[in-house]
Amino acid sequence: MKFLHNICQGRAITMDCQDYITGPAERKKGQHLQREERGAIQHLKCQGYTNRAIAREIGCSPSTVANELRRGTPPRKSNKGRKPGYSARHGEAVYKANRKHSRKHHRICRCAHFLRWVVKQFKEHKWSLDSCVGYARLHGLFPADEMVCTRTLYNEVWAGNLDLSVTELPEAMKRKQHKDSKPREHKKSFGTDISQRPEIAALRIEEGHWEGDTVVGKRAGKEAVVLSL
Helix, strand or coil: CEEEEECCCCEEEEECCCCCCCCCCCCCCCCCCCHHHHHHHHHHHHCCCCHHHHHHHHCCCHHHHHHHHHHHCCCCCCCCCCCCCCCHHHHHHHHHHHHHCCCCCCHHHHCHHHHHHHHHHHHHHCCCHHHHHHHHHHHCCCCHHHCCCHHHHHHHHHHCCCCCCHHHCCCHHHHCCCCCCCCCCCCCCCCCCHHHCCHHHHHCCCCCCCCCEEEECCCCCCCCEEEEC
8 A cells, every 4th residue: 555645735645556656747847836836845845944955856946946935925014023934825826927927028019100100101102011111121210120021010900900901901801811711612614724634645645635725926906816736
């Protein structure tokens, strides 16, 4: 019979089956701390373990334990009373709050002046988005880190983040590819494509296979297109 000591709850769990693996799973390098590991840190810290000893028990770096202890320790409100200790619940709450803001800020937040200029050129002078980006880069009107490319401008128009409508852009419908678009059911067929001809016809060793083609000439009259066999 094996016993697995649960550090977080402080009780022993009896396992009757001898085939179960009671050893902890190998921790991946760079993995964030889980709720159970924070509970283990709190329990071991109360028992007087050092940061290095806690790191050996959990399988992480001592600096990870030190950062977690600093993150999960509430600030001291006054000089009176005991100094607050580490709380796994407080550390988990601070971690989740930090994760909400740990994302890269949108680049258009730094390009407000450039975007206003693009909208002005588009509405007043009827410039395309490609022309706006090319003209601004050619003449160095804005720093490179305060501009976006043409593709980003079209994406922002589709997302509704610019003062432009999709219907105002003639090239927008051509650039945007809808994943849910279906092929046309009644598409006009002009016959079998030449790439689908039999292999025997491509070898040109058997008579009776005809190949037609059209030649477009420079004349504007009746003989502008000639059919050849």
